[in-house]
Amino acid sequence: MKVTLKNLTKIFPNKKTKSEVIAVNNFDYVIEDGELIGLLGPSGCGKSTTLNLLSGLLEPTSGSIFFGDDDVTMLPAESRGVGLVFQNYALYPHLTVLQNITFPLENRKGKDKLSKEQMVEMATEVARLVQIDGLLDRKPSELSGGQQQRVAIARALVKKPRILLLDEPLSNLDARLRLQTREELRRIQRSTGITTVFVTHDQEEAMSISDKIVVMKDGVVHQTGAPQEVYDDPINYFVATFLGTPPINCFDGCVKDGKISIGDEAIMDCAGVSDREVIVAIRPEGFSLDGDEKQVFTCELSRVEVMGRDMSVVAMHEKCKSPLIRAIIDSDNLKNLNGDKVVFGLKPHKLFIFEKESGERIRF
Ligand code: ADP
Numbered sequence: 001m002k003v004t005l006k007n008l009t010k011i012f013p014n015k016k017t018k019s020e021v022i023a024v025n026n027f028d029y030v031i032e033d034g035e036l037i038g039l040l041g042p043s044g045c046g047k048s049t050t051l052n053l054l055s056g057l058l059e060p061t062s063g064s065i066f067f068g069d070d071d072v073t074m075l076p077a078e079s080r081g082v083g084l085v086f087q088n089y090a091l092y093p094h095l096t097v098l099q100n101i102t103f104p105l106e107n108r109k110g111k112d113k114l115s116k117e118q119m120v121e122m123a124t125e126v127a128r129l130v131q132i133d134g135l136l137d138r139k140p141s142e143l144s145g146g147q148q149q150r151v152a153i154a155r156a157l158v159k160k161p162r163i164l165l166l167d168e169p170l171s172n173l174d175a176r177l178r179l180q181t182r183e184e185l186r187r188i189q190r191s192t193g194i195t196t197v198f199v200t201h202d203q204e205e206a207m208s209i210s211d212k213i214v215v216m217k218d219g220v221v222h223q224t225g226a227p228q229e230v231y232d233d234p235i236n237y238f239v240a241t242f243l244g245t246p247p248i249n250c251f252d253g254c255v256k257d258g259k260i261s262i263g264d265e266a267i268m269d270c271a272g273v274s275d276r277e278v279i280v281a282i283r284p285e286g287f288s289l290d291g292d293e294k295q296v297f298t299c300e301l302s303r304v305e306v307m308g309r310d311m312s313v314v315a316m317h318e319k320c321k322s323p324l325i326r327a328i329i330d331s332d333n334l335k336n337l338n339g340d341k342v343v344f345g346l347k348p349h350k351l352f353i354f355e356k357e358s359g360e361r362i363r364f
């Protein structure tokens with residue numbers, strides 16, 4: 001199901017301060033049929049509000065939502081055909097796994113009414129899909145967190161929803177289970193082909209499973225696109241710093257006479273850009289130690305951490321916005337490191353400059 005958000009806006013009044021919060025500001029976007037969208041941004045940026053507008057739990061202040069060609073903006077939640085999964089699995093503790101999954105099917109009336117056998121059949125089918133079909137007789141308390149979340153996903157899927165909405169569904173799981181469950185989610189989404197919006201504040205999670213990501217801040221969509229596209233071509237400082245592990249390295253710098261400088265060192269040409277103060281941002285993989293670079297940048301060497309295939313060179317620079325710089329480098333080049341200075345080569349496509357005040361990207 002294709003989903004269209006048109007100028008979607010949600011404003012919450014704040015009765016105490018008499019001010020208002022624009023939780024979602026003019027969100028305009030088309031989710032293509034069958035896509036998995038990662039809605040990504042820091043806490044409070046409007047992700048859950050957007051999801052609740054899609055589900056019908058909240059009514060927008062203005063704007064509209066279409067499922068296919070149907071305007072569902074004013075349709076109540078129960079008529080929209082959405083499956084919802086939240087961070088806390090919200091299973092009924094006194095019901096078995098099977099009963100939890102069939103629960104949404106129980107109160108169908110008239111021609112939609114299902115027999116007991118039909119419900120069990122539908123529940124068993126989704127239970128198999130999320131690989132909990134061996135656990136149908138258990139109570140939620142007899143399941144691990146990961147298994148409970150699978151039950152919640154099965155319960156959302158059993159109604160054959162038109163779209164699936166997931167609000168930080170992996171946040172209660174430990175690191176290993178998170179990783180495993182997110183791959184699982186991707187598999188389930190692929191095999192059902194159901195249009196899915198996945199909300200998370202974890203950029204790595206969103207990048208790893210989404211067809212497209214939508215990066216939000218303060219209710220405003222900053223950038224959308226395939227994860228790699230957005231990572232490689234951030235439109236502003238916020239997006240550049242929000243994506244990437246380890247994070248991008250940022251420096252106070254300037255442009256003078258067509259060259260980017262950090263401190264006294266001119267590190268790269270940027271012909272055509274007029275003189276100004278900028279933020280220089282370099283991805284960890286944007287440094288090299290091949291020894292034959294034209295464009296170099298000198299830092300103080302702090303330490304080297306070898307991590308198998310790659311090594312992490314940790315360095316410092318007085319203009320760096322954080323205490324340490326982290327460069328990820330092929331460990332074959334370890335031999336080029338000695339002394340208390342490190343002279344990095346720089347890869348031009350991994351280095352961005354931004355306006356100091358507005359954070360807008362300056363292209364060169
Ligand atoms: P996220 O899910 O990205 O953390 P939310 O969508 O929950 O963010 O919230 C976005 C903003 O809207 C926040 O500033 C939050 O405080 C505010 N907000 C959310 N729900 C309400 C509400 N029911 N009443 C007032 N303000 C709200």
Ligand code: MG
Nearest residue numbers: 044047048049
């Ligand atoms: Mg939220």
